[in-house]
Protein backbone atom coordinates (compact mmCIF):
# COMPACT_ATOMS: atom_id res chain seq x y z
CA UNK A 1 0.00 0.00 0.00
CA UNK A 2 2.84 2.35 0.90
CA UNK A 3 4.35 1.62 -2.50
CA UNK A 4 1.12 2.47 -4.27
CA UNK A 5 0.89 5.71 -2.31
CA UNK A 6 4.48 6.60 -3.14
CA UNK A 7 3.96 5.90 -6.81
CA UNK A 8 0.82 8.03 -6.83
CA UNK A 9 2.64 10.90 -5.09
CA UNK A 10 5.36 10.68 -7.73
CA UNK A 11 2.74 10.87 -10.47
CA UNK A 12 1.23 14.02 -8.96
CA UNK A 13 4.55 15.78 -8.41
CA UNK A 14 5.86 14.81 -11.85
CA UNK A 15 2.67 16.19 -13.41
CA UNK A 16 3.35 19.52 -11.71
CA UNK A 17 7.10 19.68 -12.24
CA UNK A 18 6.90 18.93 -15.95
CA UNK A 19 3.99 21.22 -16.74
CA UNK A 20 1.13 18.72 -17.09
CA UNK A 21 -1.36 19.45 -14.30
CA UNK A 22 -1.57 22.25 -11.73
CA UNK A 23 -3.92 22.68 -8.80
CA UNK A 24 -6.52 25.25 -9.82
CA UNK A 25 -6.15 28.68 -8.15
CA UNK A 26 -2.99 27.45 -6.47
CA UNK A 27 -1.75 30.85 -5.31
CA UNK A 28 -5.04 31.20 -3.43
CA UNK A 29 -4.39 27.81 -1.78
CA UNK A 30 -6.31 25.94 -4.44
CA UNK A 31 -9.87 24.83 -5.00
CA UNK A 32 -10.66 21.30 -3.96
CA UNK A 33 -10.96 18.74 -6.77
CA UNK A 34 -10.49 21.33 -9.52
CA UNK A 35 -7.37 21.27 -11.67
CA UNK A 36 -5.77 23.19 -14.53
CA UNK A 37 -3.98 21.58 -17.44
CA UNK A 38 -0.59 23.14 -18.10
CA UNK A 39 1.46 23.60 -21.27
CA UNK A 40 2.22 19.90 -21.78
CA UNK A 41 -0.97 18.64 -20.16
CA UNK A 42 -3.18 20.49 -22.62
CA UNK A 43 -1.34 18.88 -25.55
CA UNK A 44 -1.65 15.40 -24.05
CA UNK A 45 -5.32 16.00 -23.28
CA UNK A 46 -6.02 17.26 -26.81
CA UNK A 47 -4.21 14.26 -28.27
CA UNK A 48 -6.27 11.81 -26.20
CA UNK A 49 -9.48 13.59 -27.23
CA UNK A 50 -8.45 13.52 -30.90
CA UNK A 51 -7.52 9.84 -30.68
CA UNK A 52 -10.99 9.09 -29.33
CA UNK A 53 -12.73 11.37 -31.87
CA UNK A 54 -10.85 9.82 -34.78
CA UNK A 55 -11.73 6.28 -33.69
CA UNK A 56 -15.32 6.98 -32.68
CA UNK A 57 -16.49 9.62 -35.16
CA UNK A 58 -14.27 10.06 -38.18
CA UNK A 59 -13.61 6.37 -38.78
CA UNK A 60 -17.35 5.55 -38.76
CA UNK A 61 -19.79 6.40 -41.58
CA UNK A 62 -22.67 6.14 -39.15
CA UNK A 63 -21.40 8.19 -36.20
CA UNK A 64 -21.40 11.98 -36.18
CA UNK A 65 -20.33 14.50 -33.57
CA UNK A 66 -22.00 17.52 -31.98
CA UNK A 67 -21.01 20.15 -29.44
CA UNK A 68 -24.04 21.09 -27.38
CA UNK A 69 -24.19 23.89 -24.79
CA UNK A 70 -23.41 23.36 -21.13
CA UNK A 71 -26.51 25.35 -20.14
CA UNK A 72 -29.66 23.42 -20.92
CA UNK A 73 -33.33 23.86 -20.17
CA UNK A 74 -33.79 22.89 -16.51
CA UNK A 75 -36.72 20.56 -17.20
CA UNK A 76 -34.29 18.30 -19.07
CA UNK A 77 -32.81 17.29 -15.71
CA UNK A 78 -36.24 16.57 -14.32
CA UNK A 79 -36.97 14.34 -17.32
CA UNK A 80 -33.62 12.57 -17.17
CA UNK A 81 -34.13 11.71 -13.51
CA UNK A 82 -31.15 13.74 -12.30
CA UNK A 83 -33.17 16.11 -10.11
CA UNK A 84 -34.72 13.22 -8.20
CA UNK A 85 -32.13 10.49 -8.44
CA UNK A 86 -28.64 11.81 -9.16
CA UNK A 87 -27.64 11.29 -5.58
CA UNK A 88 -24.82 9.67 -3.72
CA UNK A 89 -25.29 8.24 -0.22
CA UNK A 90 -23.06 10.22 2.13
CA UNK A 91 -21.98 9.46 5.66
CA UNK A 92 -19.95 11.57 8.08
CA UNK A 93 -17.57 10.40 10.72
CA UNK A 94 -18.49 12.22 13.92
CA UNK A 95 -14.95 12.19 15.32
CA UNK A 96 -12.82 13.06 12.30
CA UNK A 97 -15.57 15.19 10.70
CA UNK A 98 -14.61 13.60 7.40
CA UNK A 99 -17.26 12.89 4.84
CA UNK A 100 -17.45 9.69 2.79
CA UNK A 101 -19.56 7.99 0.20
CA UNK A 102 -21.18 5.14 2.09
CA UNK A 103 -21.13 2.85 -0.95
CA UNK A 104 -17.43 3.52 -1.53
CA UNK A 105 -16.57 2.62 2.09
CA UNK A 106 -18.30 -0.72 1.58
CA UNK A 107 -16.70 -1.29 -1.82
CA UNK A 108 -13.25 -0.54 -0.41
CA UNK A 109 -13.92 -3.03 2.37
CA UNK A 110 -14.69 -5.67 -0.28
CA UNK A 111 -11.60 -4.71 -2.26
CA UNK A 112 -9.51 -5.48 0.83
CA UNK A 113 -11.06 -8.94 1.09
CA UNK A 114 -10.41 -9.42 -2.60
CA UNK A 115 -6.76 -8.64 -2.20
CA UNK A 116 -6.55 -11.23 0.62
CA UNK A 117 -8.22 -13.70 -1.71
CA UNK A 118 -5.70 -12.92 -4.46
CA UNK A 119 -2.82 -13.39 -2.03
CA UNK A 120 -4.18 -16.80 -1.10
CA UNK A 121 -4.30 -17.78 -4.79
CA UNK A 122 -0.81 -16.44 -5.45
CA UNK A 123 0.56 -18.40 -2.48
CA UNK A 124 -1.01 -21.62 -3.73
CA UNK A 125 0.27 -20.98 -7.23
CA UNK A 126 3.78 -20.70 -5.85
CA UNK A 127 3.40 -23.85 -3.78
CA UNK A 128 1.95 -26.05 -6.54
CA UNK A 129 3.98 -24.61 -9.43
CA UNK A 130 3.20 -26.08 -12.84
CA UNK A 131 0.52 -28.38 -11.46
CA UNK A 132 -1.59 -25.46 -10.20
CA UNK A 133 -5.17 -25.38 -11.44
CA UNK A 134 -6.57 -21.99 -10.52
CA UNK A 135 -10.19 -22.75 -11.33
CA UNK A 136 -10.18 -25.86 -9.19
CA UNK A 137 -8.41 -24.13 -6.32
CA UNK A 138 -10.79 -21.19 -6.31
CA UNK A 139 -13.84 -23.44 -6.31
CA UNK A 140 -12.62 -25.84 -3.58
CA UNK A 141 -10.41 -23.94 -1.14
CA UNK A 142 -12.52 -23.16 1.92
CA UNK A 143 -10.76 -19.91 2.75
CA UNK A 144 -11.12 -18.55 -0.80
CA UNK A 145 -14.76 -19.61 -0.94
CA UNK A 146 -15.33 -17.84 2.38
CA UNK A 147 -13.80 -14.62 1.08
CA UNK A 148 -15.78 -14.73 -2.15
CA UNK A 149 -19.05 -15.42 -0.35
CA UNK A 150 -18.45 -12.51 1.98
CA UNK A 151 -17.82 -10.18 -0.98
CA UNK A 152 -20.88 -11.37 -2.88
CA UNK A 153 -23.19 -11.16 0.12
CA UNK A 154 -21.97 -7.71 1.10
CA UNK A 155 -22.24 -6.20 -2.37
CA UNK A 156 -25.61 -7.66 -3.09
CA UNK A 157 -27.04 -6.51 0.26
CA UNK A 158 -25.71 -3.01 -0.42
CA UNK A 159 -27.15 -3.01 -3.95
CA UNK A 160 -30.54 -4.07 -2.62
CA UNK A 161 -30.59 -1.49 0.16
CA UNK A 162 -29.61 1.32 -2.17
CA UNK A 163 -32.20 0.23 -4.68
CA UNK A 164 -34.89 0.24 -2.00
CA UNK A 165 -33.65 3.55 -0.58
CA UNK A 166 -33.11 1.72 2.69
CA UNK A 167 -30.33 4.00 3.94
CA UNK A 168 -30.69 2.74 7.50
CA UNK A 169 -29.61 -0.68 6.30
CA UNK A 170 -26.58 0.80 4.50
CA UNK A 171 -25.52 2.28 7.84
CA UNK A 172 -26.27 -1.01 9.61
CA UNK A 173 -24.06 -2.80 7.09
CA UNK A 174 -21.17 -0.40 7.72
CA UNK A 175 -21.54 -1.00 11.45
CA UNK A 176 -21.83 -4.77 11.15
CA UNK A 177 -18.71 -4.91 8.98
CA UNK A 178 -17.01 -2.72 11.59
CA UNK A 179 -15.76 -0.35 8.91
CA UNK A 180 -13.59 2.36 10.42
CA UNK A 181 -12.78 5.82 9.13
CA UNK A 182 -9.65 5.25 6.99
CA UNK A 183 -8.12 8.46 8.38
CA UNK A 184 -8.86 8.30 12.11
CA UNK A 185 -9.86 4.69 12.68
CA UNK A 186 -13.07 5.84 14.40
CA UNK A 187 -16.32 3.87 13.96
CA UNK A 188 -18.55 6.69 15.17
CA UNK A 189 -20.78 7.29 12.11
CA UNK A 190 -23.75 9.56 11.38
CA UNK A 191 -26.82 8.30 9.52
CA UNK A 192 -26.53 7.89 5.75
CA UNK A 193 -28.15 10.70 3.72
CA UNK A 194 -28.71 11.25 0.01
CA UNK A 195 -26.89 14.19 -1.57
CA UNK A 196 -27.68 15.58 -5.04
CA UNK A 197 -24.54 16.10 -7.10
CA UNK A 198 -25.75 18.80 -9.49
CA UNK A 199 -24.49 22.37 -9.28
CA UNK A 200 -27.19 25.03 -9.50
CA UNK A 201 -26.81 28.45 -11.08
CA UNK A 202 -29.02 31.24 -12.41
CA UNK A 203 -29.72 32.52 -15.91
CA UNK A 204 -30.86 36.13 -16.36
CA UNK A 205 -30.10 39.51 -14.84
CA UNK A 206 -33.03 40.41 -12.60
CA UNK A 207 -33.69 38.51 -9.43
CA UNK A 208 -37.39 37.82 -10.05
CA UNK A 209 -37.11 36.70 -13.68
CA UNK A 210 -33.90 34.70 -13.29
CA UNK A 211 -34.25 31.05 -14.15
CA UNK A 212 -32.72 28.33 -12.02
CA UNK A 213 -30.36 26.22 -14.07
CA UNK A 214 -27.98 23.35 -13.51
CA UNK A 215 -24.51 22.91 -14.87
CA UNK A 216 -24.81 19.71 -16.87
CA UNK A 217 -23.69 16.64 -14.90
CA UNK A 218 -23.21 14.62 -18.11
CA UNK A 219 -22.92 15.43 -21.82
CA UNK A 220 -25.35 12.67 -22.83
CA UNK A 221 -28.55 14.71 -22.48
CA UNK A 222 -27.29 17.24 -25.06
CA UNK A 223 -27.24 14.33 -27.49
CA UNK A 224 -30.70 13.01 -26.61
CA UNK A 225 -32.44 16.35 -26.97
CA UNK A 226 -30.78 16.83 -30.38
CA UNK A 227 -31.56 13.32 -31.56
CA UNK A 228 -34.21 14.30 -34.12
CA UNK A 229 -32.34 17.41 -35.32
CA UNK A 230 -29.28 15.34 -36.09
CA UNK A 231 -31.21 12.43 -37.58
CA UNK A 232 -33.21 14.67 -39.90
CA UNK A 233 -30.32 16.88 -41.00
CA UNK A 234 -27.92 13.97 -41.51
CA UNK A 235 -30.50 11.49 -42.85
CA UNK A 236 -28.70 8.78 -40.92
CA UNK A 237 -30.45 5.44 -40.62
CA UNK A 238 -30.59 3.33 -37.50
CA UNK A 239 -28.20 2.04 -36.22
CA UNK A 240 -26.28 5.30 -35.91
CA UNK A 241 -24.40 7.20 -33.25
CA UNK A 242 -23.98 10.75 -31.99
CA UNK A 243 -20.81 11.62 -30.08
CA UNK A 244 -19.60 14.59 -28.13
CA UNK A 245 -16.85 15.64 -25.82
CA UNK A 246 -17.20 18.39 -23.26
CA UNK A 247 -17.23 19.57 -19.69
CA UNK A 248 -19.51 18.09 -17.05
CA UNK A 249 -19.90 19.18 -13.43
CA UNK A 250 -20.60 17.13 -10.31
CA UNK A 251 -20.44 18.26 -6.72
CA UNK A 252 -18.62 15.07 -5.69
CA UNK A 253 -18.77 14.23 -1.99
CA UNK A 254 -15.30 12.81 -1.81
CA UNK A 255 -12.67 14.07 -4.15
CA UNK A 256 -9.24 13.11 -2.94
CA UNK A 257 -7.70 11.32 -5.88
CA UNK A 258 -6.13 14.04 -8.02
CA UNK A 259 -7.77 14.16 -11.46
CA UNK A 260 -9.54 10.82 -10.97
CA UNK A 261 -12.54 12.47 -9.35
CA UNK A 262 -13.01 16.13 -10.12
CA UNK A 263 -15.88 18.54 -9.65
CA UNK A 264 -15.36 19.96 -13.15
CA UNK A 265 -14.26 17.36 -15.66
CA UNK A 266 -14.55 16.36 -19.28
CA UNK A 267 -16.43 13.46 -20.80
CA UNK A 268 -16.22 11.75 -24.17
CA UNK A 269 -19.57 10.14 -24.82
CA UNK A 270 -21.25 8.36 -27.68
CA UNK A 271 -24.92 7.41 -27.82
CA UNK A 272 -25.69 4.69 -30.35
CA UNK A 273 -29.33 4.56 -31.46
CA UNK A 274 -30.61 1.08 -32.22
CA UNK A 275 -33.70 -0.97 -32.89
CA UNK A 276 -35.43 -2.13 -29.66
CA UNK A 277 -34.58 -5.77 -29.03
CA UNK A 278 -31.06 -5.54 -30.49
CA UNK A 279 -29.50 -4.00 -27.39
CA UNK A 280 -27.83 -7.19 -26.13
CA UNK A 281 -25.74 -7.70 -29.24
CA UNK A 282 -24.78 -4.00 -29.48
CA UNK A 283 -23.86 -4.00 -25.82
CA UNK A 284 -21.44 -6.89 -26.39
CA UNK A 285 -20.08 -5.31 -29.58
CA UNK A 286 -19.37 -1.95 -27.98
CA UNK A 287 -17.78 -3.54 -24.94
CA UNK A 288 -15.40 -5.35 -27.23
CA UNK A 289 -14.75 -2.36 -29.46
CA UNK A 290 -14.03 -0.01 -26.62
CA UNK A 291 -11.64 -2.44 -24.96
CA UNK A 292 -9.76 -2.78 -28.25
CA UNK A 293 -9.43 1.00 -28.44
CA UNK A 294 -7.79 1.00 -25.01
CA UNK A 295 -5.53 -1.91 -25.84
CA UNK A 296 -4.34 -0.20 -29.04
CA UNK A 297 -2.39 2.22 -26.84
CA UNK A 298 -0.22 -0.59 -25.49
CA UNK A 299 -0.49 0.15 -21.77
CA UNK A 300 -0.74 -3.59 -21.04
CA UNK A 301 -3.72 -5.91 -21.29
CA UNK A 302 -3.33 -6.91 -17.63
CA UNK A 303 -4.26 -3.35 -16.59
CA UNK A 304 -7.87 -3.58 -17.81
CA UNK A 305 -10.84 -5.58 -16.64
CA UNK A 306 -14.60 -5.46 -17.00
CA UNK A 307 -16.83 -4.99 -14.01
CA UNK A 308 -20.48 -5.76 -14.63
CA UNK A 309 -22.88 -3.73 -12.50
CA UNK A 310 -25.13 -5.41 -9.99
CA UNK A 311 -26.88 -2.19 -9.10
CA UNK A 312 -28.17 -0.64 -12.30
CA UNK A 313 -28.79 3.08 -12.70
CA UNK A 314 -32.40 4.11 -13.14
CA UNK A 315 -32.01 4.25 -16.94
CA UNK A 316 -30.10 1.04 -17.69
CA UNK A 317 -30.93 -2.61 -18.46
CA UNK A 318 -27.26 -3.65 -18.52
CA UNK A 319 -24.06 -1.84 -17.59
CA UNK A 320 -20.40 -2.59 -17.39
CA UNK A 321 -17.31 -0.59 -16.53
CA UNK A 322 -13.91 -0.90 -18.10
CA UNK A 323 -11.72 -0.67 -15.03
CA UNK A 324 -8.09 0.34 -15.16
CA UNK A 325 -5.28 -0.44 -12.80
CA UNK A 326 -4.62 3.07 -11.47
CA UNK A 327 -1.84 3.71 -8.92
CA UNK A 328 -4.51 3.17 -6.24
CA UNK A 329 -5.90 -0.06 -7.75
CA UNK A 330 -8.54 -1.05 -10.30
CA UNK A 331 -11.19 1.67 -10.73
CA UNK A 332 -13.73 2.71 -13.33
CA UNK A 333 -12.31 4.36 -16.42
CA UNK A 334 -15.22 4.01 -18.83
CA UNK A 335 -18.86 2.98 -18.63
CA UNK A 336 -20.79 1.04 -21.26
CA UNK A 337 -24.50 1.27 -20.64
CA UNK A 338 -27.54 -0.16 -22.31
CA UNK A 339 -29.89 2.79 -21.66
CA UNK A 340 -33.03 1.35 -23.29
CA UNK A 341 -35.45 4.03 -24.55
CA UNK A 342 -35.52 5.63 -21.10
CA UNK A 343 -34.12 9.06 -22.02
CA UNK A 344 -35.94 9.58 -25.31
CA UNK A 345 -39.25 8.41 -23.81
CA UNK A 346 -38.82 10.72 -20.84
CA UNK A 347 -38.17 13.69 -23.15
CA UNK A 348 -41.26 12.70 -25.14
CA UNK A 349 -43.27 12.67 -21.94
CA UNK A 350 -41.99 16.01 -20.67
CA UNK A 351 -42.19 17.89 -24.01
CA UNK A 352 -45.23 16.20 -25.52
CA UNK A 353 -43.16 15.84 -28.74
CA UNK A 354 -42.48 12.58 -30.48
CA UNK A 355 -38.81 11.57 -30.65
CA UNK A 356 -39.33 8.66 -32.97
CA UNK A 357 -37.61 7.18 -35.95
CA UNK A 358 -39.41 5.89 -39.01
CA UNK A 359 -37.79 2.60 -39.95
CA UNK A 360 -38.23 2.12 -43.72
CA UNK A 361 -37.37 -1.56 -43.52
CA UNK A 362 -39.95 -2.28 -40.84
CA UNK A 363 -42.32 0.32 -42.24
CA UNK A 364 -43.10 1.65 -38.77
CA UNK A 365 -42.02 4.28 -36.28
CA UNK A 366 -40.49 3.58 -32.90
CA UNK A 367 -38.54 5.23 -30.10
CA UNK A 368 -35.01 3.89 -30.51
CA UNK A 369 -33.04 2.13 -27.81
CA UNK A 370 -29.65 3.52 -26.89
CA UNK A 371 -26.28 2.03 -26.19
CA UNK A 372 -23.87 4.45 -24.52
CA UNK A 373 -20.10 4.51 -24.20
CA UNK A 374 -18.90 7.12 -21.71
CA UNK A 375 -15.33 7.79 -20.75
CA UNK A 376 -13.77 10.50 -18.60
CA UNK A 377 -11.06 12.34 -20.50
CA UNK A 378 -9.27 13.28 -17.28
CA UNK A 379 -9.36 9.70 -16.02
CA UNK A 380 -7.95 8.56 -19.33
CA UNK A 381 -5.22 11.17 -18.92
CA UNK A 382 -4.43 9.80 -15.47
CA UNK A 383 -4.42 6.22 -16.77
CA UNK A 384 -1.97 7.03 -19.56
CA UNK A 385 0.21 9.34 -17.50
CA UNK A 386 0.49 7.11 -14.43
CA UNK A 387 1.32 3.98 -16.40
CA UNK A 388 3.89 5.86 -18.48
CA UNK A 389 5.91 7.16 -15.57
CA UNK A 390 8.83 4.90 -14.72
CA UNK A 391 11.99 5.05 -12.67
CA UNK A 392 14.16 2.87 -14.88
CA UNK A 393 17.18 1.03 -13.52
CA UNK A 394 20.00 1.29 -16.06
CA UNK A 395 22.94 -1.11 -16.61
CA UNK A 396 25.50 1.30 -15.23
CA UNK A 397 23.81 1.37 -11.81
CA UNK A 398 22.08 4.66 -12.43
CA UNK A 399 18.40 5.36 -12.90
CA UNK A 400 16.50 7.57 -15.26
CA UNK A 401 13.00 8.97 -15.05
CA UNK A 402 11.18 8.19 -18.24
CA UNK A 403 7.63 9.01 -19.24
CA UNK A 404 6.79 6.29 -21.73
CA UNK A 405 3.74 7.99 -23.20
CA UNK A 406 2.36 6.26 -26.28
CA UNK A 407 4.13 8.23 -29.05
CA UNK A 408 0.80 9.04 -30.69
CA UNK A 409 -0.27 10.92 -27.54
CA UNK A 410 3.01 12.55 -26.51
CA UNK A 411 2.80 16.39 -26.31
CA UNK A 412 6.02 16.85 -28.28
CA UNK A 413 6.99 14.31 -30.87
CA UNK A 414 10.62 15.37 -31.12
CA UNK A 415 13.18 17.69 -29.53
CA UNK A 416 15.80 19.15 -31.83
CA UNK A 417 19.14 19.71 -30.13
CA UNK A 418 22.29 21.36 -31.49
CA UNK A 419 25.29 19.59 -29.91
CA UNK A 420 26.90 22.97 -29.16
CA UNK A 421 25.67 26.54 -29.32
CA UNK A 422 28.09 27.59 -32.10
CA UNK A 423 29.58 26.70 -35.49
CA UNK A 424 26.24 27.13 -37.23
CA UNK A 425 24.67 24.09 -35.49
CA UNK A 426 21.83 26.07 -33.82
CA UNK A 427 20.84 27.51 -37.20
CA UNK A 428 20.54 24.05 -38.77
CA UNK A 429 18.57 22.78 -35.74
CA UNK A 430 16.21 25.76 -36.00
CA UNK A 431 15.74 25.05 -39.67
CA UNK A 432 14.75 21.45 -38.87
CA UNK A 433 12.26 22.74 -36.29
CA UNK A 434 10.74 25.15 -38.82
CA UNK A 435 10.32 22.34 -41.30
CA UNK A 436 8.96 19.63 -38.94
CA UNK A 437 6.51 21.86 -37.07
CA UNK A 438 4.14 21.85 -40.04
CA UNK A 439 3.51 18.19 -39.33
CA UNK A 440 4.34 17.64 -35.66
CA UNK A 441 4.61 19.42 -32.37
CA UNK A 442 8.40 19.75 -31.89
CA UNK A 443 10.65 21.73 -29.54
CA UNK A 444 14.08 23.28 -29.79
CA UNK A 445 16.43 22.84 -26.82
CA UNK A 446 20.02 24.09 -26.61
CA UNK A 447 20.49 24.51 -22.84
CA UNK A 448 22.84 22.19 -20.82
CA UNK A 449 24.96 19.24 -21.94
CA UNK A 450 23.29 16.98 -24.45
CA UNK A 451 23.03 14.08 -21.96
CA UNK A 452 21.02 16.24 -19.59
CA UNK A 453 18.83 17.39 -22.41
CA UNK A 454 18.11 13.74 -23.31
CA UNK A 455 17.07 13.04 -19.71
CA UNK A 456 14.86 16.11 -19.63
CA UNK A 457 13.06 14.98 -22.77
CA UNK A 458 12.77 11.40 -21.41
CA UNK A 459 11.04 12.75 -18.32
CA UNK A 460 8.82 14.85 -20.53
CA UNK A 461 7.74 11.89 -22.65
CA UNK A 462 9.23 13.10 -25.95
CA UNK A 463 9.65 10.01 -28.16
CA UNK A 464 12.57 11.33 -30.27
CA UNK A 465 15.62 13.51 -29.74
CA UNK A 466 17.35 14.73 -32.88
CA UNK A 467 20.90 15.96 -32.45
CA UNK A 468 22.71 18.18 -34.91
CA UNK A 469 26.53 17.89 -34.70
CA UNK A 470 29.58 18.79 -36.77
CA UNK A 471 29.13 15.87 -39.16
CA UNK A 472 25.76 17.35 -40.06
CA UNK A 473 27.62 20.24 -41.69
CA UNK A 474 29.30 17.82 -44.12
CA UNK A 475 26.68 15.21 -44.89
CA UNK A 476 23.24 16.50 -43.83
CA UNK A 477 22.74 13.64 -41.37
CA UNK A 478 21.68 13.82 -37.72
CA UNK A 479 21.50 11.43 -34.78
CA UNK A 480 18.02 10.34 -33.83
CA UNK A 481 17.61 8.86 -30.34
CA UNK A 482 14.63 6.73 -29.31
CA UNK A 483 13.23 7.53 -25.86
CA UNK A 484 12.32 3.98 -24.83
CA UNK A 485 15.36 2.01 -26.02
CA UNK A 486 17.80 4.96 -25.86
CA UNK A 487 19.17 3.61 -29.15
CA UNK A 488 20.67 6.08 -31.55
CA UNK A 489 20.91 5.99 -35.33
CA UNK A 490 22.35 8.20 -37.97
CA UNK A 491 19.76 9.33 -40.51
CA UNK A 492 19.38 11.89 -43.28
CA UNK A 493 17.61 15.12 -42.39
CA UNK A 494 15.21 14.60 -45.27
CA UNK A 495 14.08 11.22 -43.83
CA UNK A 496 13.13 12.62 -40.40
CA UNK A 497 9.56 13.34 -41.30
CA UNK A 498 8.84 9.76 -42.40
CA UNK A 499 10.60 8.26 -39.39
CA UNK A 500 8.61 10.35 -36.91
CA UNK A 501 5.37 9.84 -38.79
CA UNK A 502 5.75 6.07 -38.74
CA UNK A 503 5.69 6.03 -34.94
CA UNK A 504 3.34 8.86 -34.14
CA UNK A 505 0.62 8.76 -36.79
CA UNK A 506 -2.80 7.71 -35.45
CA UNK A 507 -3.25 5.48 -38.47
CA UNK A 508 -0.64 2.99 -37.28
CA UNK A 509 -1.96 2.94 -33.74
CA UNK A 510 -5.64 2.66 -34.58
CA UNK A 511 -4.96 -0.03 -37.14
CA UNK A 512 -3.99 -2.26 -34.21
CA UNK A 513 -7.64 -2.21 -33.08
Ligand code: ATP
Pocket residue numbers: 218250252259260261262263265266267332333334335374375376377378379
Ligand atom coordinates in the same frame (compact mmCIF):
# COMPACT_ATOMS: atom_id res chain seq x y z
P1 ATP B 1 -18.04 6.92 -10.41
O1 ATP B 1 -18.78 5.67 -10.03
O2 ATP B 1 -16.55 6.76 -10.41
O3 ATP B 1 -18.51 8.14 -9.69
P2 ATP B 1 -19.92 7.15 -12.52
O4 ATP B 1 -20.34 5.73 -12.66
O5 ATP B 1 -20.77 8.11 -11.79
O6 ATP B 1 -18.41 7.21 -11.92
P3 ATP B 1 -20.58 7.87 -15.19
O7 ATP B 1 -21.74 8.70 -14.79
O8 ATP B 1 -20.82 6.56 -15.82
O9 ATP B 1 -19.58 7.73 -13.94
O10 ATP B 1 -19.63 8.78 -16.09
C1 ATP B 1 -18.90 8.26 -17.17
C2 ATP B 1 -17.42 8.48 -17.00
O11 ATP B 1 -17.13 9.84 -16.65
C3 ATP B 1 -16.79 7.66 -15.91
O12 ATP B 1 -16.45 6.38 -16.38
C4 ATP B 1 -15.56 8.47 -15.57
O13 ATP B 1 -14.48 8.14 -16.44
C5 ATP B 1 -15.98 9.88 -15.83
N1 ATP B 1 -16.27 10.57 -14.58
C6 ATP B 1 -17.40 10.50 -13.84
N2 ATP B 1 -17.32 11.29 -12.76
C7 ATP B 1 -16.11 11.89 -12.81
C8 ATP B 1 -15.43 12.83 -11.97
N3 ATP B 1 -15.99 13.32 -10.89
N4 ATP B 1 -14.18 13.23 -12.33
C9 ATP B 1 -13.59 12.74 -13.45
N5 ATP B 1 -14.19 11.86 -14.26
C10 ATP B 1 -15.42 11.43 -13.96
